[in-house]
Structures are given as C-alpha cells and as structure tokens.
Amino acid sequence: MNMIGQSIDRVEDDDLLQASTRFVGSLAFENMLHMHVVRSPYAHARLKNVTVGKAASAPGVVAVWTGNDIRELPPIGFRRIPDRDLLQHRQPVMALDELRYVGEPAAIVLATDPCLAEDAGRLIAINAEIRPPVLDCGTETDARTEARMRGSNEVARIEKGYGDVEAAFAAAEHKISISCRLARQTAVPMETRGAIAVPHPAAAGFDLYGAAKVPHANRQELARILSLDIGGVVLREGHAGGGFGVRGELYPEDVLVAFAALRLGRPVKWIEDRSEHFLAINHSRDQTIHLNAAVSKTGIIAALRARITTDQGAYLRTHEIKVSDLSCAFLPGPYRIPAYQATATVHLTNKTPCGTYRAPGRFEATFAMERMIDAIARTLELDPVEVRRRNLISAADMPFDRQIEATGKRVVYDSGDYLQTLDTAIRAFDLPELRRSAEERRQRGECIGIGLAMFVEKTDTALHETARLELAADGKIEIVTGTSSLGQGMETALAQIAADGLGFPIDVFRIVRGQTDRISQSGGTFASRTTVMAGSAIHEASRIFRRKLIETSAALLGATTEVITLRRDGCCINGRNVALSELRAMIDASAHSTQLIAEADFSSGAMACPYGVHIAQVKVDPDDLSVTVEKYHIAYEIGRAVNPDLVKAQLLGGAMQGIGGALMEEISFSSDGQPLTTSFADYVTPRIVDVPAFEILLLEDWPSPTNPLGLKGAGEGGINAAGAAVAAAVEDAFAAKIAPRRLPITPKALFDLLSKTDDGLISPLRRR
Amino acid sequence: MEDTELHTISFTLNGVTQRLRVAARRSLTDVLGQECGMKSAHMGCGQGDCGSCTVSVDGVPIRGCLLFAVQADGADIRTAEALANPDSLAAIRNAFKKHRAIQCGYCTPGFMVLADYILRNELSLDQAIQTLSANLCRCTGYSPIVSAVADLLAARAERGSGP
Structure with missing residues (x-):
C-alpha cells in the first residue's frame, strides 16, 4: 500500500474535535498548588530587595520565594555553546541583583488557588533603584548602565564570508546600498504556555506536563539545573496550542514549577496569562540589515556585503546568538553571489530576550536579499524577475556548496533547479496576466501592485533522531518518537510513513510522542525537521519491524518465513489469518518469544533545502493607506510530500502569519522601556477579513538526496518570503516611487514613506 | 480578598442543569473548565480579543472570558462539546x-x-x-x-x- 503522497484525514482531529483534549490547562492533580510569578515592572533597575511581607501569610499561600531563595540554581543554559564568553549573559531563573526587562521573574507565590496566588502577588514589593534602560543597538553606554554593557551593548560579533569581496567592489560598475529593518515580533500561539510539575516520592525527580518542541534537551537541562539524575526528570507532552518556535524552549517558569514541586512535595501548576505571555515568551526578528552589492551593468551581483545588527533583548536564552548566525548564513539565498562578506553584531538591551520564531534568521535575510534584488532592478531599469533569473544558482551547480557554515554546519543546497521552479511558478500563476490586470486597474486609479520573492529554506539535520515501533498489548503498533506535535499534523505524517513501510492501514498505528521515558533520544521539533528526521528513522524502523514480525510469526506458528505474508491487520500463514492482537497474546504466552520492538536511528550529513517562489498582489487604500493582500501564490519544492494537503496547510498558515509580519505585527516599547503591546488589541495579527485568495503549487521534482524518502521540510516555506513578496508588491503599487524596506508596512509607515517623496504622492491618492 | 464570598448560581449546560457555588470574580470560561469539566473551555487571552473561549449563551456566541460566571445565572449555555444538536x-x-x-x-x-x-x-x-x-x-x-x-x-x- 502506497501511503506516502496521500492526503488522508488527520489522525489528530477526532481527539481535538471531541474536545477530549490534553491541553495542559485542563489537567489537574490531587493536592495541586498554583504558581503566580511576580515580574519586574522596570526595564532596568538595581534590585535592592523584594519585600514578601504580608504575602506569605495571605489566604491560601503556601510559600513565597524570591531570587535570593534560589541562588543555588545556575542560569538556564544554551543548547550549543558558540563561545564560552557568552555564558555570562544567560538568564537567571529569577532576578538576583539586577532587573533587566519588564516581565523578568522576581518572585513566585505558591497557593492553593490561582486567584489567591495572584492576590498575594500584589502584596509583594519590589524595592529597586531605577536606572536608565538601554533600548537600542549600538547605544554608547555609561557608568549608570549595568556593568556587562559598559562601553557598548554589543556582546557578540559573527563574521562569515567567502571570495574576494574587495576586488569585486573595486571592479564594480554599480554599487547599490540598501538598509532594511524588521520590527520586533513574536509568534503568539493561541494557547499561552503552561506547566505542571508532579514530584516523585522523596523528591527524586518529577514529571513535567506541558512539554513541547525539545523535551529531551529540556530534560537534560532541567536535570543539570536542579542537580537531579536525568532518569528522574520525565517530560510529558500533551496537545500544544501552537508552537512556531517560541513554545517549548526552556523558560524560567518551567524550572520554577519543578523547583517548587520538589521543595514542597506537591504538584505545582502554572498557566501563563496573555499579557504575561507578551512579556515573557521569546520575541524575535528585530534586526537591521545593511546591504552593499557590487553589480555589473547587466544586473549580475559580483559581491555582497551584509551588516546585520540584532537587538537580542536582556539575556541570551537557549538559542544564544543563533538567529543572527542564521541570518548571515542564509542571506545569499538562491543566488550565486561569488563573493560575500557578512558581519552580524548582537546587542543586549533592556527588553524581553529574543529567540527563534518560524523561519528564524531567514524571514529577515530573505526580506533584505529580495529587497536588494528589487533595488538592483530599479537602479538598472531591469525587470525584477529578470534580475533574479540572471543571478540564480543553476541546476548544474547542485549540490551547491555555499562555502559558509550555519551554526557550525556547512551550508550545502542539496538539490533543485531554481530557474525551472521560477518559470513554473510564473506559468502556473500567470504572472504576465497578473501584471497586466494590475496595470489596467492602476490606469483606472486603483493602487495595485504585484511582488515576487524567492527563497531557500533549510531542514535542520544537525541532530540525529531515534524512533521505535512496538507491538502493544491491544494489537496496535506504537510509533514512539521524541519529536513534538505543535498542531502541524506530524502524527498523521509519521503514521503514513510507518503504514507505507509495513503495508498496514493507518488505524493500526498509535503515535506516542514527547514522553522522555519512552524513548532514549530525540532532537525535537524545529527547523522543519520532524517529518524528515523522525520520518526517516521510522521508515528504517518499519523495515526492521517487518522482518521481525515475519520471523516471530514463523517461530510462534512453526512455519517458515517464506509462507508468511502481511495482511490488513496482521499476517497470513498458509491461509490462516493471525491478527496483530492475537500475535501479541501468543508472544506474551510464549516462554521463548521476545516482544516485537524495532528501533532505528537516523542521521544525515547534509541539510535538505526546500525552496520556492512567493507572489503577492496587494491593494492600497488611498484613504487610510491600509494594505490588503488580494492574492497570494506559493510554489514550493518539497522533494516529496508525505501528505500534500498537510504541506499546503503549513504553507498557507505560514504565509498568513508572514502577511501579519509584513503588514501588522510590531512589539513596541516606550522611551523608558515599558512594553506597549501586551494584548491582541495592541499586537495586531491577521483576522479572517485579511485572508487573500491563496493558490499553492506543490512541486516534487527534486527529491532530497539526504534521506531515504527524498523529503524536505514543510514548516517554514510559507512564512519565509512573505515579508519580501508583500513589500515588493507595495513598491510596485506605487510604481517603484517608494521602496518599503521596513516591516511591518503599517499605514503610518506608508504615510511616512510617501511624505518623503518629492512628488507628493499622498495628495493625488487622497483625491481619488 | 474580600472577593472570596461564594454565590449560588445555576444554568443549563448542554441541556443539563448545573448548580454551583462560585466567587463573583470568576469568569464563565474558568468555571466551565475548572468546575464543569468542559475541556473545550480554552482561555486564549482573557481580554476578549481572541475568541478561543467562545460559547453559546442563550443562543448567542459570547466570550466566556468576559462574562462572570454569576452573570450566566439562569442562562442556557452550549459549548463545543454539544453545540445546538x-x-x-x-x-x-x-x-x-x-x-x-x-x-x-x-x-x-x-x-x-x-x-x-x-x-x-x-x-x-x-x-x-x-x-x-x-x-x-x-x-x-x-x-x-x-x-x-x-x-x-x-x-x-x-x-x-x-x-
């Protein structure tokens, strides 16, 4: 049975639709306490003390702790240590002597009821000496600034490059410079974070519910921080209401519930509220990218210089400086660019720390690179599509070695024909017709534009992945993986791969995921890796399982392996059908037989690189300058789609999120570092009325050579080029008289841009 | 903390009468989830912006997070567990x-x-x-x-x- 490539219904849906769900908020345990976190109200202050006072004796309160009470806990570590000097910037579990952003945990209250915990939290006084906050990159800092930022708030510098950039610039016919800016944004999954720690007897360990993304890595880090044996820490994932990179990183609150549960010997629950979420969850983007290109008069880029500055916020969290590294590594995108020099500097500020958010570093890099291509087209009066065509890496150069590393791993584009995909997209979406009709509407006075952007994504393969197939007591085959379900449909995709390998129908399988006591290892779920890495391991495990199934059946039934065939829900021996449940009972009853378990590990030397084309059509309202995306087209080369509908769903959802990033979403702060966006009313995300007409073309022309099924990841291709395509479309709508190079393109930002043009673009628009 | 006084309310939840004693400050979403075992009671923002907590109150979709449970006294409430029928x-x-x-x-x-x-x-x-x-x-x-x-x-x- 060929299950790969079928758009079957999701196996997750019945559970979710019946609301018999396992979101952490609906879990409760006997004798459970509730944690409330008291957070810094200041962007920057020296912490004198935290006065617990009456809070400790308030109704229902069991304990109140401040940073002083947990001084023995080390700060939360990195998953990769790019430079030991950076370790000093890790975030403490609670603030110790310095408050560094609004929202930093300063005290916790444990009470019998969440309302009582919050009530008591109001009685706690934070006594601090307020200091001026550092809010910008490249701020010259003085004696009043905290010691670690004195002189400069730059804490890291990343250099990447290849080729003779100097010589190329010396010989260049054109030198083109642009500056791009991406505002601070975050993912805002619909479910806020939550965690419940249930202690084991004698405080030997705990179960942590609410796990996601990287349960195995977090198990290890929690064990280290709390000085426990790793076997004592068990992470348990239920359903997670969206991840997008931000959920599932190890945050202070995860450590605090575990610490409190161990200390008090009672289960402890914490559920984040939405305004807390905006202060506490990883922020992202917040980069400025300056590009200089040396370009021939035919529009061919001979060299590119990139200068990236990242506002990292107050601490380096689990992802340290990774996003800046990724921006440097993926900026050249699908283009040849024979010489390249990138410098990224990472700056600490008194804001919420940043981490990864869907297509981290790539949403930013693609935006800047594609804006540069459009700038070249404009300067040289060439068609933007033609400039792309002239610079694309050719199929003959695949696999293409970029000669740089991304987070320590060589960037090699594994397969593809970028030119072919561009042409396919132009044909499929009829770009000439889109442009003609936009021009016609412009003639009629409408403000319509078409933008195109290209991108290369990566499917991370840096970590290996273990998977196990196991015949369970009820006759189901359990697929055990440490990767994580964040709503993307991974259970369905992984079950399809196992079903394909064994020839059994999908309902024979049950996915067991995110339970660290069920499998020894997992890299986790990020960077579009789950289907590729866990899928490849499951593919291999299913082959082993098939062989063992036949051997075991033969031994139990006294037959030779040759006479055994697999059938719908079991096997068939000389005309006799043996169901899997029956087989399991026979194994249990037999003294000689061992359980049917097959485990496999998959690792890959190279990353798989999906890529594609986005085309946006926008309309600008002449009265309020709001931008509406009317149409959005994506052509995406996925290698091989396990479930095409689910891949399309990823692309569509990602694109919508990217349109939010392009037009609406911005986290902002007052001049004293107070966050101004702490609700969905302030941080505006797309609604149904913002949905364009989507068209998505999945291409499977270039299977990846990096894994046995030819897979490439699906999670981030929808968002990657959305900022770039929408900005290009807005530029086109104004006949390239403005160049939007800052995201989001809000009405205010557009008004400012138009105000700066000489020909008073605003007034004719207003007249309509 | 004077807010801990309990009020007796009753409403019909998916066709079944519920009688509860709740503090005045508790939201309908909170009570449906914590007291009535409705796992569809999803708090998304608690500020009325996102609608994850939407339930039907007397036939009209309402943000459960913006309604105090005591305000739902006597109401006919239907959740995603049952809907209209x-x-x-x-x-x-x-x-x-x-x-x-x-x-x-x-x-x-x-x-x-x-x-x-x-x-x-x-x-x-x-x-x-x-x-x-x-x-x-x-x-x-x-x-x-x-x-x-x-x-x-x-x-x-x-x-x-x-x-």
Whole structure:
C-alpha cells in the first residue's frame, strides 16, 4: 500500500474535535498548588530587595520565594555553546541583583488557588533603584548602565564570508546600498504556555506536563539545573496550542514549577496569562540589515556585503546568538553571489530576550536579499524577475556548496533547479496576466501592485533522531518518537510513513510522542525537521519491524518465513489469518518469544533545502493607506510530500502569519522601556477579513538526496518570503516611487514613506 | 480578598442543569473548565480579543472570558462539546476535518460555536465571514475554516431547496 503522497484525514482531529483534549490547562492533580510569578515592572533597575511581607501569610499561600531563595540554581543554559564568553549573559531563573526587562521573574507565590496566588502577588514589593534602560543597538553606554554593557551593548560579533569581496567592489560598475529593518515580533500561539510539575516520592525527580518542541534537551537541562539524575526528570507532552518556535524552549517558569514541586512535595501548576505571555515568551526578528552589492551593468551581483545588527533583548536564552548566525548564513539565498562578506553584531538591551520564531534568521535575510534584488532592478531599469533569473544558482551547480557554515554546519543546497521552479511558478500563476490586470486597474486609479520573492529554506539535520515501533498489548503498533506535535499534523505524517513501510492501514498505528521515558533520544521539533528526521528513522524502523514480525510469526506458528505474508491487520500463514492482537497474546504466552520492538536511528550529513517562489498582489487604500493582500501564490519544492494537503496547510498558515509580519505585527516599547503591546488589541495579527485568495503549487521534482524518502521540510516555506513578496508588491503599487524596506508596512509607515517623496504622492491618492 | 464570598448560581449546560457555588470574580470560561469539566473551555487571552473561549449563551456566541460566571445565572449555555444538536455537531466536526480547518485545535471550539450560530441563523457567506472574523487563529491561515463553513452553508441550502 502506497501511503506516502496521500492526503488522508488527520489522525489528530477526532481527539481535538471531541474536545477530549490534553491541553495542559485542563489537567489537574490531587493536592495541586498554583504558581503566580511576580515580574519586574522596570526595564532596568538595581534590585535592592523584594519585600514578601504580608504575602506569605495571605489566604491560601503556601510559600513565597524570591531570587535570593534560589541562588543555588545556575542560569538556564544554551543548547550549543558558540563561545564560552557568552555564558555570562544567560538568564537567571529569577532576578538576583539586577532587573533587566519588564516581565523578568522576581518572585513566585505558591497557593492553593490561582486567584489567591495572584492576590498575594500584589502584596509583594519590589524595592529597586531605577536606572536608565538601554533600548537600542549600538547605544554608547555609561557608568549608570549595568556593568556587562559598559562601553557598548554589543556582546557578540559573527563574521562569515567567502571570495574576494574587495576586488569585486573595486571592479564594480554599480554599487547599490540598501538598509532594511524588521520590527520586533513574536509568534503568539493561541494557547499561552503552561506547566505542571508532579514530584516523585522523596523528591527524586518529577514529571513535567506541558512539554513541547525539545523535551529531551529540556530534560537534560532541567536535570543539570536542579542537580537531579536525568532518569528522574520525565517530560510529558500533551496537545500544544501552537508552537512556531517560541513554545517549548526552556523558560524560567518551567524550572520554577519543578523547583517548587520538589521543595514542597506537591504538584505545582502554572498557566501563563496573555499579557504575561507578551512579556515573557521569546520575541524575535528585530534586526537591521545593511546591504552593499557590487553589480555589473547587466544586473549580475559580483559581491555582497551584509551588516546585520540584532537587538537580542536582556539575556541570551537557549538559542544564544543563533538567529543572527542564521541570518548571515542564509542571506545569499538562491543566488550565486561569488563573493560575500557578512558581519552580524548582537546587542543586549533592556527588553524581553529574543529567540527563534518560524523561519528564524531567514524571514529577515530573505526580506533584505529580495529587497536588494528589487533595488538592483530599479537602479538598472531591469525587470525584477529578470534580475533574479540572471543571478540564480543553476541546476548544474547542485549540490551547491555555499562555502559558509550555519551554526557550525556547512551550508550545502542539496538539490533543485531554481530557474525551472521560477518559470513554473510564473506559468502556473500567470504572472504576465497578473501584471497586466494590475496595470489596467492602476490606469483606472486603483493602487495595485504585484511582488515576487524567492527563497531557500533549510531542514535542520544537525541532530540525529531515534524512533521505535512496538507491538502493544491491544494489537496496535506504537510509533514512539521524541519529536513534538505543535498542531502541524506530524502524527498523521509519521503514521503514513510507518503504514507505507509495513503495508498496514493507518488505524493500526498509535503515535506516542514527547514522553522522555519512552524513548532514549530525540532532537525535537524545529527547523522543519520532524517529518524528515523522525520520518526517516521510522521508515528504517518499519523495515526492521517487518522482518521481525515475519520471523516471530514463523517461530510462534512453526512455519517458515517464506509462507508468511502481511495482511490488513496482521499476517497470513498458509491461509490462516493471525491478527496483530492475537500475535501479541501468543508472544506474551510464549516462554521463548521476545516482544516485537524495532528501533532505528537516523542521521544525515547534509541539510535538505526546500525552496520556492512567493507572489503577492496587494491593494492600497488611498484613504487610510491600509494594505490588503488580494492574492497570494506559493510554489514550493518539497522533494516529496508525505501528505500534500498537510504541506499546503503549513504553507498557507505560514504565509498568513508572514502577511501579519509584513503588514501588522510590531512589539513596541516606550522611551523608558515599558512594553506597549501586551494584548491582541495592541499586537495586531491577521483576522479572517485579511485572508487573500491563496493558490499553492506543490512541486516534487527534486527529491532530497539526504534521506531515504527524498523529503524536505514543510514548516517554514510559507512564512519565509512573505515579508519580501508583500513589500515588493507595495513598491510596485506605487510604481517603484517608494521602496518599503521596513516591516511591518503599517499605514503610518506608508504615510511616512510617501511624505518623503518629492512628488507628493499622498495628495493625488487622497483625491481619488 | 474580600472577593472570596461564594454565590449560588445555576444554568443549563448542554441541556443539563448545573448548580454551583462560585466567587463573583470568576469568569464563565474558568468555571466551565475548572468546575464543569468542559475541556473545550480554552482561555486564549482573557481580554476578549481572541475568541478561543467562545460559547453559546442563550443562543448567542459570547466570550466566556468576559462574562462572570454569576452573570450566566439562569442562562442556557452550549459549548463545543454539544453545540445546538447532535446533527449539527457531527456536520460541523466533519466539515472542519474535511477542510483541514484544524491544526493545533486550540481555537477550534470557539470557531465551532461560531459555525453553529451561523448555521442556526442562516447567515449568508458574507455575513458568516464577518462573524468568523471575531475569532483569532494562528495556525490555519483561516481560509480552511472559511471553506468548511461555506461547505456547511452550501449543504444546508441544498437541503433547504430539496423536496
């Protein structure tokens, strides 16, 4: 049975639709306490003390702790240590002597009821000496600034490059410079974070519910921080209401519930509220990218210089400086660019720390690179599509070695024909017709534009992945993986791969995921890796399982392996059908037989690189300058789609999120570092009325050579080029008289841009 | 903390009468989830912005987070566990599944309650889109949700015009 490539219904849906769900908020345990976190109200202050006072004796309160009470806990570590000097910037579990952003945990209250915990939290006084906050990159800092930022708030510098950039610039016919800016944004999954720690007897360990993304890595880090044996820490994932990179990183609150549960010997629950979420969850983007290109008069880029500055916020969290590294590594995108020099500097500020958010570093890099291509087209009066065509890496150069590393791993584009995909997209979406009709509407006075952007994504393969197939007591085959379900449909995709390998129908399988006591290892779920890495391991495990199934059946039934065939829900021996449940009972009853378990590990030397084309059509309202995306087209080369509908769903959802990033979403702060966006009313995300007409073309022309099924990841291709395509479309709508190079393109930002043009673009628009 | 006094309320929840003693400050979402065992009671923002907590109160979709439970005294409440009736529930579940209108599933109960309202009130597709725009989803990009509801409306129109 060929299950790969079928758009079957999701196996997750019945559970979710019946609301018999396992979101952490609906879990409760006997004798459970509730944690409330008291957070810094200041962007920057020296912490004198935290006065617990009456809070400790308030109704229902069991304990109140401040940073002083947990001084023995080390700060939360990195998953990769790019430079030991950076370790000093890790975030403490609670603030110790310095408050560094609004929202930093300063005290916790444990009470019998969440309302009582919050009530008591109001009685706690934070006594601090307020200091001026550092809010910008490249701020010259003085004696009043905290010691670690004195002189400069730059804490890291990343250099990447290849080729003779100097010589190329010396010989260049054109030198083109642009500056791009991406505002601070975050993912805002619909479910806020939550965690419940249930202690084991004698405080030997705990179960942590609410796990996601990287349960195995977090198990290890929690064990280290709390000085426990790793076997004592068990992470348990239920359903997670969206991840997008931000959920599932190890945050202070995860450590605090575990610490409190161990200390008090009672289960402890914490559920984040939405305004807390905006202060506490990883922020992202917040980069400025300056590009200089040396370009021939035919529009061919001979060299590119990139200068990236990242506002990292107050601490380096689990992802340290990774996003800046990724921006440097993926900026050249699908283009040849024979010489390249990138410098990224990472700056600490008194804001919420940043981490990864869907297509981290790539949403930013693609935006800047594609804006540069459009700038070249404009300067040289060439068609933007033609400039792309002239610079694309050719199929003959695949696999293409970029000669740089991304987070320590060589960037090699594994397969593809970028030119072919561009042409396919132009044909499929009829770009000439889109442009003609936009021009016609412009003639009629409408403000319509078409933008195109290209991108290369990566499917991370840096970590290996273990998977196990196991015949369970009820006759189901359990697929055990440490990767994580964040709503993307991974259970369905992984079950399809196992079903394909064994020839059994999908309902024979049950996915067991995110339970660290069920499998020894997992890299986790990020960077579009789950289907590729866990899928490849499951593919291999299913082959082993098939062989063992036949051997075991033969031994139990006294037959030779040759006479055994697999059938719908079991096997068939000389005309006799043996169901899997029956087989399991026979194994249990037999003294000689061992359980049917097959485990496999998959690792890959190279990353798989999906890529594609986005085309946006926008309309600008002449009265309020709001931008509406009317149409959005994506052509995406996925290698091989396990479930095409689910891949399309990823692309569509990602694109919508990217349109939010392009037009609406911005986290902002007052001049004293107070966050101004702490609700969905302030941080505006797309609604149904913002949905364009989507068209998505999945291409499977270039299977990846990096894994046995030819897979490439699906999670981030929808968002990657959305900022770039929408900005290009807005530029086109104004006949390239403005160049939007800052995201989001809000009405205010557009008004400012138009105000700066000489020909008073605003007034004719207003007249309509 | 003078707010801990308990008030006796009762309401009909998915057709069954519930009698509860709750503090005045507790939201309907909180009480439905914590006291009544409704796992569809999803708090998304607690500020009335996202609609994940939408339930039907006396036939109208309401943000459960913005209603104190005591305000629901005497009301007829229906959640995504039941909706208006078993047929509607099955039809909406099937349409959501068929159109891939579910990813993480956290916003799904709220959208199901809106879909139920749209069907009961025989809204046009344009009106339906306006109604669905009340709620936020971060995974699906919305268009599968619109397709699911459009499909339900079309099926209803077909049934309505039939013999």
